Amino acid sequence: MTNRPGSGPEPGDREIDDSELMDVAQDPEQAESLHKALRTLANNPNVQGPLQEMAQGILSGRMGMTDAIKDERYMDALGDRMTEIRHAAESQTMEDREAERGKREEWERRRDEEEQKEREERDGPSTNLFTGSKKRGPGGHRG
CATH class of the missing domain: 1.20.5 (Single alpha-helices involved in coiled-coils or other helix-helix interfaces)
Structure with a gap:
């Protein structure tokens, strides 16, 4: 697992988890949604340039979400993309x-x-383990 500055995520690179987005998310569900959105930006062939670079940087842990929000280049790219989406919707x-x-x-x-x-x-395995150990376990308690 390597994180080289300036490189995109590669197979085997560490990827942040949802908890590392809690500095900007209001709750775990929002962090999970943000994480999925970042993955979409990072892996979508139609998204290139600064937005993809930002998403890859955040996912790899090279950059924090708050740093990305403060970076004018990334916010300008996001605004440009939103304008493109709006124009496309208006012409449909x-x-x-x-x-x-x-x-x-x-x-x-x-x-x-x-x-x-x-x-x-x-959630399944932890529930099954708890239920399984409660029902019967080798060397269980007398009862």
């Missing part, structure tokens, strides 16, 4: 909007399924 036809709505609903459904699966994987 009704058919385009309907198609986008369908794609968004499908994406939200898949995201919800993935989040549920992650929750089950995260």
Whole structure:
């Protein structure tokens, strides 16, 4: 695991966890959402330049979220991207909007399924261990 200044994340590099975003997040769920958004920016081939650099820097731990927020270059890039998105939305036809709505609903459904699966994987083993050890364990207490 190496973090070299100026390099993007590479396989095997350390990635921050949700708790490392709590300096800007209001609660763990918001930190988790922010983490996922950063991953999307870092890995999306349509996002390049300063936004992708920022996301990769934060995810690798080379830069804190508060530092990124204070960096004018990153905030300008974010503003430019939001303007592009707004212009694209304004020029959409009704058919385009309907198609986008369908794609968004499908994406939200898949995201919800993935989040549920992650929750089950995260919460499942600890619950099973507790339940399993309570029901029967070798050398258990007399009772």
